[in-house]
Amino acid sequence: MSYSVGQVAGFAGITVRALHHYDEIGLLAPGERSHAGHRRYNDADLDRLQQILFYRELGFPLEEVAVLLDDPDADPRAHLRRQHDLLTARIEKLQKMAAAVEHAMEARKMGINLTPEERFEVFGDNDPAQYAEEVEQRWGGTDEYAESRRRTARYTKDDWKRVQVEADAWGERYTALVAAGEPPTGEPAMDLAEEHRQHICRWFYECSYELHQCLGGMYVSDERFKAYYDSMRPGLAEHLQEAILANAVRHAA
Numbered sequence: 001m002s003y004s005v006g007q008v009a010g011f012a013g014i015t016v017r018a019l020h021h022y023d024e025i026g027l028l029a030p031g032e033r034s035h036a037g038h039r040r041y042n043d044a045d046l047d048r049l050q051q052i053l054f055y056r057e058l059g060f061p062l063e064e065v066a067v068l069l070d071d072p073d074a075d076p077r078a079h080l081r082r083q084h085d086l087l088t089a090r091i092e093k094l095q096k097m098a099a100a101v102e103h104a105m106e107a108r109k110m111g112i113n114l115t116p117e118e119r120f121e122v123f124g125d126n127d128p129a130q131y132a133e134e135v136e137q138r139w140g141g142t143d144e145y146a147e148s149r150r151r152t153a154r155y156t157k158d159d160w161k162r163v164q165v166e167a168d169a170w171g172e173r174y175t176a177l178v179a180a181g182e183p184p185t186g187e188p189a190m191d192l193a194e195e196h197r198q199h200i201c202r203w204f205y206e207c208s209y210e211l212h213q214c215l216g217g218m219y220v221s222d223e224r225f226k227a228y229y230d231s232m233r234p235g236l237a238e239h240l241q242e243a244i245l246a247n248a249v250r251h252a253a
Helices: 005-012 016-024 043-057 062-069 076-101 116-123 132-139 143-152 157-179 187-203 209-221 223-232 236-252
Strands: 039-041
Touching (some): 039 043, 043 062, 157 187, 209 223
Protein backbone atom coordinates (compact mmCIF):
# COMPACT_ATOMS: atom_id res chain seq x y z
CA MET A 1 0.00 0.00 0.00
CA SER A 2 1.38 3.40 -0.89
CA TYR A 3 0.08 6.95 -0.60
CA SER A 4 0.36 10.16 -2.58
CA VAL A 5 2.06 13.25 -1.21
CA GLY A 6 -1.34 14.91 -0.78
CA GLN A 7 -2.70 11.97 1.21
CA VAL A 8 0.34 11.90 3.47
CA ALA A 9 0.14 15.64 4.05
CA GLY A 10 -3.48 15.15 5.10
CA PHE A 11 -2.63 12.24 7.42
CA ALA A 12 0.21 14.11 9.12
CA GLY A 13 -1.34 17.56 9.26
CA ILE A 14 1.57 19.19 7.41
CA THR A 15 1.90 20.87 4.04
CA VAL A 16 2.81 19.28 0.74
CA ARG A 17 5.55 21.89 0.56
CA ALA A 18 7.06 20.53 3.78
CA LEU A 19 7.12 16.98 2.37
CA HIS A 20 8.80 18.23 -0.80
CA HIS A 21 11.36 20.03 1.36
CA TYR A 22 12.06 16.88 3.40
CA ASP A 23 12.63 15.01 0.15
CA GLU A 24 14.91 17.70 -1.27
CA ILE A 25 17.20 17.67 1.78
CA GLY A 26 17.26 13.87 1.98
CA LEU A 27 15.38 13.66 5.24
CA LEU A 28 12.40 11.72 3.88
CA ALA A 29 12.71 10.38 0.36
CA PRO A 30 9.55 8.50 -0.70
CA GLY A 31 10.19 4.80 -1.19
CA GLU A 32 8.25 4.59 -4.43
CA ARG A 33 7.36 6.55 -7.54
CA SER A 34 4.31 6.24 -9.76
CA HIS A 35 4.64 5.56 -13.50
CA ALA A 36 4.28 9.29 -13.99
CA GLY A 37 7.13 9.97 -11.55
CA HIS A 38 4.98 11.20 -8.68
CA ARG A 39 6.03 10.57 -5.09
CA ARG A 40 4.46 7.56 -3.35
CA TYR A 41 4.98 6.88 0.35
CA ASN A 42 4.89 3.37 1.87
CA ASP A 43 4.41 2.28 5.48
CA ALA A 44 8.12 2.54 6.25
CA ASP A 45 8.11 6.11 5.00
CA LEU A 46 5.16 6.91 7.25
CA ASP A 47 7.01 5.44 10.25
CA ARG A 48 9.99 7.68 9.49
CA LEU A 49 7.75 10.71 9.02
CA GLN A 50 6.18 10.06 12.41
CA GLN A 51 9.64 10.08 14.01
CA ILE A 52 10.54 13.28 12.15
CA LEU A 53 7.41 15.04 13.36
CA PHE A 54 7.98 13.86 16.93
CA TYR A 55 11.46 15.38 16.93
CA ARG A 56 10.30 18.54 15.18
CA GLU A 57 7.59 19.01 17.80
CA LEU A 58 10.30 18.71 20.42
CA GLY A 59 12.29 21.49 18.77
CA PHE A 60 15.07 19.53 17.06
CA PRO A 61 16.53 21.16 13.91
CA LEU A 62 16.00 19.12 10.75
CA GLU A 63 19.73 18.53 10.38
CA GLU A 64 19.90 16.97 13.83
CA VAL A 65 16.79 14.88 13.16
CA ALA A 66 18.49 13.42 10.09
CA VAL A 67 21.57 12.49 12.10
CA LEU A 68 19.47 10.80 14.78
CA LEU A 69 17.34 8.82 12.36
CA ASP A 70 20.20 7.77 10.10
CA ASP A 71 22.34 6.42 12.95
CA PRO A 72 22.87 2.76 11.95
CA ASP A 73 23.28 1.74 15.60
CA ALA A 74 20.05 3.36 16.76
CA ASP A 75 17.24 1.16 18.02
CA PRO A 76 13.73 2.38 17.04
CA ARG A 77 12.71 1.76 20.63
CA ALA A 78 15.50 4.07 21.76
CA HIS A 79 13.94 6.86 19.69
CA LEU A 80 10.62 6.33 21.42
CA ARG A 81 12.23 6.28 24.87
CA ARG A 82 14.12 9.49 24.12
CA GLN A 83 10.98 11.19 22.85
CA HIS A 84 9.02 10.02 25.88
CA ASP A 85 11.64 11.49 28.22
CA LEU A 86 11.67 14.80 26.35
CA LEU A 87 7.89 15.03 26.28
CA THR A 88 7.72 14.30 30.00
CA ALA A 89 10.18 17.12 30.67
CA ARG A 90 8.08 19.50 28.56
CA ILE A 91 4.91 18.52 30.40
CA GLU A 92 6.57 19.31 33.72
CA LYS A 93 7.65 22.70 32.39
CA LEU A 94 4.15 23.51 31.16
CA GLN A 95 2.68 22.46 34.50
CA LYS A 96 4.95 24.95 36.23
CA MET A 97 3.84 27.66 33.81
CA ALA A 98 0.20 26.79 34.46
CA ALA A 99 0.76 27.05 38.21
CA ALA A 100 2.05 30.59 37.72
CA VAL A 101 -1.36 31.58 36.36
CA GLU A 102 -2.81 31.13 39.84
CA HIS A 103 -0.83 34.17 40.97
CA ALA A 104 -1.96 36.41 38.12
CA MET A 105 -4.98 37.72 40.04
CA GLU A 106 -2.61 39.25 42.59
CA ALA A 107 -0.86 41.33 39.96
CA ARG A 108 -1.48 45.04 39.79
CA LYS A 109 -3.77 46.27 37.06
CA MET A 110 -2.11 48.05 34.18
CA GLY A 111 -4.95 50.16 32.92
CA ILE A 112 -7.13 47.08 32.43
CA ASN A 113 -10.55 47.80 33.88
CA LEU A 114 -11.82 44.22 34.01
CA THR A 115 -12.86 41.98 36.87
CA PRO A 116 -10.49 39.10 37.72
CA GLU A 117 -12.95 36.67 36.14
CA GLU A 118 -13.06 38.69 32.93
CA ARG A 119 -9.29 38.93 32.78
CA PHE A 120 -8.93 35.17 32.97
CA GLU A 121 -11.64 34.77 30.36
CA VAL A 122 -9.99 37.20 27.96
CA PHE A 123 -6.31 36.54 28.49
CA GLY A 124 -6.02 33.02 29.87
CA ASP A 125 -2.42 32.50 30.93
CA ASN A 126 -1.16 35.53 29.00
CA ASP A 127 -2.47 38.27 31.30
CA PRO A 128 -0.56 41.50 30.47
CA ALA A 129 -1.03 42.67 34.06
CA GLN A 130 1.09 39.81 35.35
CA TYR A 131 4.32 41.81 35.08
CA ALA A 132 2.76 45.26 35.43
CA GLU A 133 4.92 46.40 38.33
CA GLU A 134 8.13 45.35 36.63
CA VAL A 135 7.04 46.98 33.37
CA GLU A 136 6.43 50.25 35.21
CA GLN A 137 9.83 50.08 36.89
CA ARG A 138 11.68 49.38 33.63
CA TRP A 139 9.80 51.65 31.20
CA GLY A 140 7.60 53.90 33.34
CA GLY A 141 9.36 57.07 32.20
CA THR A 142 9.16 56.44 28.45
CA ASP A 143 6.75 57.94 25.94
CA GLU A 144 5.79 54.45 24.80
CA TYR A 145 4.74 53.44 28.31
CA ALA A 146 2.66 56.59 28.72
CA GLU A 147 1.00 56.06 25.34
CA SER A 148 0.21 52.43 26.18
CA ARG A 149 -1.32 53.44 29.50
CA ARG A 150 -3.40 56.13 27.82
CA ARG A 151 -4.76 53.80 25.17
CA THR A 152 -5.42 50.72 27.29
CA ALA A 153 -7.19 52.71 30.00
CA ARG A 154 -10.06 53.17 27.52
CA TYR A 155 -10.28 49.55 26.38
CA THR A 156 -13.40 47.56 27.13
CA LYS A 157 -13.69 43.82 27.57
CA ASP A 158 -14.57 43.50 23.86
CA ASP A 159 -11.49 45.54 22.93
CA TRP A 160 -9.25 43.20 24.91
CA LYS A 161 -10.93 40.20 23.32
CA ARG A 162 -10.09 41.59 19.89
CA VAL A 163 -6.49 42.13 20.96
CA GLN A 164 -6.23 38.55 22.16
CA VAL A 165 -7.97 37.01 19.15
CA GLU A 166 -5.63 38.89 16.84
CA ALA A 167 -2.59 37.79 18.84
CA ASP A 168 -3.75 34.17 18.95
CA ALA A 169 -4.35 34.09 15.20
CA TRP A 170 -0.88 35.50 14.58
CA GLY A 171 0.61 32.90 16.95
CA GLU A 172 -1.08 30.04 15.12
CA ARG A 173 0.23 31.24 11.77
CA TYR A 174 3.75 31.80 13.07
CA THR A 175 3.78 28.37 14.73
CA ALA A 176 2.70 26.76 11.45
CA LEU A 177 5.41 28.68 9.61
CA VAL A 178 8.12 27.41 11.96
CA ALA A 179 6.72 23.86 11.81
CA ALA A 180 6.92 23.98 8.01
CA GLY A 181 10.64 24.75 8.21
CA GLU A 182 10.42 28.30 6.87
CA PRO A 183 13.65 30.23 7.57
CA PRO A 184 13.43 33.39 9.70
CA THR A 185 15.02 35.40 6.90
CA GLY A 186 12.39 34.36 4.36
CA GLU A 187 9.60 36.63 3.15
CA PRO A 188 6.80 34.76 5.01
CA ALA A 189 8.62 35.06 8.36
CA MET A 190 9.53 38.69 7.81
CA ASP A 191 5.92 39.48 6.85
CA LEU A 192 4.66 37.93 10.10
CA ALA A 193 7.33 39.81 12.05
CA GLU A 194 5.98 43.01 10.50
CA GLU A 195 2.44 42.00 11.52
CA HIS A 196 3.76 41.54 15.06
CA ARG A 197 5.16 45.10 15.03
CA GLN A 198 1.96 46.50 13.53
CA HIS A 199 -0.10 44.77 16.24
CA ILE A 200 1.87 46.67 18.88
CA CYS A 201 1.48 49.93 16.97
CA ARG A 202 -2.25 49.42 16.54
CA TRP A 203 -3.09 48.55 20.14
CA PHE A 204 -0.39 49.91 22.44
CA TYR A 205 2.20 52.39 21.15
CA GLU A 206 4.18 53.36 18.07
CA CYS A 207 6.80 50.62 17.86
CA SER A 208 9.74 51.65 15.69
CA TYR A 209 11.88 49.07 13.94
CA GLU A 210 14.69 49.85 16.39
CA LEU A 211 12.42 49.29 19.37
CA HIS A 212 11.03 46.15 17.78
CA GLN A 213 14.56 44.75 17.57
CA CYS A 214 15.03 45.50 21.28
CA LEU A 215 11.84 43.60 22.02
CA GLY A 216 13.07 40.69 19.91
CA GLY A 217 16.26 40.53 21.94
CA MET A 218 14.22 40.51 25.15
CA TYR A 219 12.11 37.62 23.87
CA VAL A 220 15.27 35.53 23.90
CA SER A 221 17.21 36.96 26.86
CA ASP A 222 14.31 37.08 29.34
CA GLU A 223 13.44 33.52 30.29
CA ARG A 224 9.78 34.39 30.88
CA PHE A 225 9.25 35.84 27.41
CA LYS A 226 11.27 32.99 25.94
CA ALA A 227 9.11 30.45 27.78
CA TYR A 228 5.96 32.14 26.47
CA TYR A 229 7.00 32.04 22.81
CA ASP A 230 8.65 28.62 23.08
CA SER A 231 5.45 27.24 24.61
CA MET A 232 3.89 27.80 21.16
CA ARG A 233 6.72 25.77 19.64
CA PRO A 234 10.27 25.10 20.89
CA GLY A 235 12.75 27.46 19.23
CA LEU A 236 10.08 29.96 18.21
CA ALA A 237 11.55 32.77 20.35
CA GLU A 238 14.91 32.65 18.54
CA HIS A 239 13.18 32.26 15.18
CA LEU A 240 11.04 35.34 15.84
CA GLN A 241 14.01 37.39 17.00
CA GLU A 242 15.86 36.62 13.75
CA ALA A 243 12.75 37.41 11.69
CA ILE A 244 12.33 40.75 13.48
CA LEU A 245 15.96 41.63 12.72
CA ALA A 246 15.61 40.57 9.08
CA ASN A 247 12.43 42.60 8.72
CA ALA A 248 14.14 45.69 10.14
CA VAL A 249 17.03 45.25 7.71
CA ARG A 250 14.56 44.81 4.86
CA HIS A 251 12.80 48.04 5.84
CA ALA A 252 16.06 49.96 6.04
CA ALA A 253 17.00 48.76 2.56
